[in-house]
């Protein structure tokens with residue numbers, strides 16, 4: 888397990904997702920206020936990039952733009968079809984303005 892800095896918090900737009908490729912992992916990092924959440928940037932339905940999707944900040948969910956599956960950003964669980972399997976969740980946080988993600 889290792890912790891990596893992907894960017895500064897100010898580099899992220901509140902309520903939007905951004906993709907980072909780190910050590911072979913495709914990460915979808917979402918800023919909601921001063922919090923950051925991170926899931927794998929691979930929809931479990933057909934491996935599409937979740938970071939291209941719309942974030943629902945209040946619900947802490949993201950919608951895959953390809954077929955509309957919605958995922959809970961805190962658990963990775965799908966909230967709607969056509970996805971039926973969860974996406975991987977990564978522990979993420981902000982330290983001194985740096986966005987850090989724990990890889991495993």
Ligand code: FES
Pocket residue numbers: 930931932933934935951952953954955956969970
């Ligand atoms: S690829 Fe994401 S819902 Fe189909």
